[in-house]
Amino acid sequence: MTMPRNTGISRMKIRLLPGNILPQLLLILLILIMAFFLSITSPFFLTWDNLRNIFDHSALYIILALGMTFVISSGGIDLSVGAVTALSGVCMAVAMQSGLGVGISILSGVAAGALVGAANGCIISLFKINPFIVTLAFMSLVRGLALVITGGIPIYGFPRSFTWWGSGHIGPLNPPMLLAALLTVLAALVLNMSRFGYYTLALGGNEEALRRSGVSINLYKIMVYLLCGATAALGGLVVTARLNTAEPLAGWMLEMDSIAAVVLGGTSMKGGKGSIAGTAIACLLLGILRNGLVILSIPSYYQYLLIGVIILSAVIFAEAGWGKGLGSINRKKERRGRTV
Amino acid sequence: MWDRAGEGKKIPFIRLRNIKKTFGHVVALDGINLDVYPGEVTALVGDNGAGKSTLIKIIAGVLNPDEGELSLNGRHFQHLTPSRAIELGISAVYQDLALVDCRDVASNIFLGKEPLKACFFVDKKRMNRESEELLKKLKVSVPSVTTPVELLSGGQRQGVAVARSIKQKGRMLIFDEPTAAMGVRESAGVLELIRDLGDEGFAVFVISHNLHHVFTIADRICVIRNGRLVKDLRTKSATPDQVVGFITGTNRDIADTADIVNIKEGSITT
Incomplete structure (x- = not known):
């Protein structure tokens, strides 16, 4: 009875290092190719004003997609983020109108977003309902709430200290960019190095295993959706401050854009794997893409087409083993058959 | 007829007395008396539907018995809960192993018990180091503790699941069909691991x-x-044919009931 216990493992060394960051490297390569192409077709692309524009727009998507990265890597999805963006903006506007300070108004907006997120999480975890349908319902419910509160009429005219959050200047940059950068760093630390991050990924990988290890999976699920609601609300702050208007229809289709960025960034739709850096890079890529369409004067309707195509191809790529090499898929299937 | 010499000196880790469990009209367990000793590998065999799974679920705290008592360390319980069972050092390694496939070996071993540094960051270095030590002690070889579990073989996965049970301070390890759906070589590795665990106490x-x-x-x-x-045998003094006979009930001529009484008495005197 002295059999070696390690069997059939020698093959796997091939993928260990590059496999983890390959999707992100591919994205960066794609960005460079696109930038090269755009810079030779248009003299405007590589000007600072244009680049600043790209960063400015991408910042909003990054802020939303960060929360979405957590949700998707926990094996869920949140379709309500676009609506939450609008609702939180409306909440901030109403709070400011009623005479509250800017700081408190912003906080109330973020709290509203977090609350919607927590409600999503509670219903998903306590009633064990598919997150797709719960957040779909909340998408409509929250949008309706924003419309009811405003009566469908946008609220505008805010103090300068509020609009600073959208159009202020900090050196050559602006607050949304810095907010996005700060949140990216924070999110990367939390997802990869904190217990919350570990449990988020474990939730996506094998919920039952986490439960049997004595972790309250309901609590962590609620926290994941709460976080996503809060980042969506911060997105609401940026949108509302930038336009100086709280528009109940703001953030339309923003859930699509953030899901696209997350998937493109290499986070697995099945959960268990998430990349914050990938999400941020993917947002930049989508930002350059949009900018490129404008520079090349292609109608904005094509953006919808393109985003759809991008989501599809990213999911197909991921399913076929993003940068893992085809061998590992077969191995995975083999393993799955064995363990269930 | 089986050697119980020396057993009298040992204190059982868990002692089950008259455990009964019915599901509707079906009697799943009809008064089980069983002692499980540390440093010993006890195998529970029986046909499908004999009540094996019900019994381990009761020990692991997943099911509550209708009647009877469990005692550990001189404490008596009517029933256990999963968290209470883990607290008491009972750890079940389920058939599906409950591993998070996409996470690495160390993260799985420490799942739910991650050490922290600076009150926020998971102390990954310590997890890796301690996982390596533990796996080495268990003689489970994995390419690296940072390998995702999905890339491991069945035997290695079992090893990781066992390591986690031990990390959760398990003193009694329950294996439910540990070699099911495993190849010959993998089974051999797992069996050796289980044998070693028994020898380790x-x-x-x-x-x-x-x-x-x-x-x-x-x-x-x-x-x-x-x-x-129906039978509590020392492996040394049994033959497979004999055991098959007991499982199917064709070997009933050897008085079952007398054995049960023996077990009862044996435990009372210890």
Whole structure:
């Protein structure tokens, strides 16, 4: 009875290092190719004003997609983020109108977003309902709430200290960019190095295993959706401050854009794997893409087409083993058959 | 007829007394008396529907018995809960192993018990180091503790699941069909691991259909039939044919009931 216990493992060394960051490297390569192409077709692309524009727009998507990265890597999805963006903006506007300070108004907006997120999480975890349908319902419910509160009429005219959050200047940059950068760093630390991050990924990988290890999976699920609601609300702050208007229809289709960025960034739709850096890079890529369409004067309707195509191809790529090499898929299937 | 010499001196890790469980009209367990000792591999064998799974679920706290008592360390319980069982050092390694496939070995071993540094960051270095030490002690070889579990073989996965149970301070390890759906070489590795755990002093409780495996690793074989413990044998003094006879009930001529009484008395005197 002295059999070696390690069997059939020698093959796997091939993928260990590059496999983890390959999707992100591919994205960066794609960005460079696109930038090269755009810079030779248009003299405007590589000007600072244009680049600043790209960063400015991408910042909003990054802020939303960060929360979405957590949700998707926990094996869920949140379709309500676009609506939450609008609702939180409306909440901030109403709070400011009623005479509250800017700081408190912003906080109330973020709290509203977090609350919607927590409600999503509670219903998903306590009633064990598919997150797709719960957040779909909340998408409509929250949008309706924003419309009811405003009566469908946008609220505008805010103090300068509020609009600073959208159009202020900090050196050559602006607050949304810095907010996005700060949140990216924070999110990367939390997802990869904190217990919350570990449990988020474990939730996506094998919920039952986490439960049997004595972790309250309901609590962590609620926290994941709460976080996503809060980042969506911060997105609401940026949108509302930038336009100086709280528009109940703001953030339309923003859930699509953030899901696209997350998937493109290499986070697995099945959960268990998430990349914050990938999400941020993917947002930049989508930002350059949009900018490129404008520079090349292609109608904005094509953006919808393109985003759809991008989501599809990213999911197909991921399913076929993003940068893992085809061998590992077969191995995975083999393993799955064995363990269930 | 089986050697119980020396057993009198040992204190059982867990002692089950008159455990009964019915599901509607079906009597799953009909008064089970069983002691599981540390440093010993006890195998529970029986046909499908004999009550094996019900019994381990009761020990692991997943099910509550209708009647009877469990005692550990001189404490008596009517029933356990999963978290109470883990607290008391009972750890079940389920058939599906409950591993998070996409996470690495160390993260799985420390799942739910991650050490922290600076009150926020998971102390990954410590997890890796301690996982390596533990796996080395268990003689489970993995390419690296940072390998995702999905890339491991069945035997290695079992090793990781066992390491996690031990990390959760498990003193009694319950294995439910540990070698099911495993190749010959992998089974051999797992069996050796289980045998080693017994020698290390863990109370090991194994359910298996494979009598060959049972005879390879177990010190003691308990046969369960129709919810009753019909035979408690020392492996040394038993033959597979005999055990098959007890499992199917064709070997009934040897007085079952007398054995049960023996077990009862034995435990009272210890």
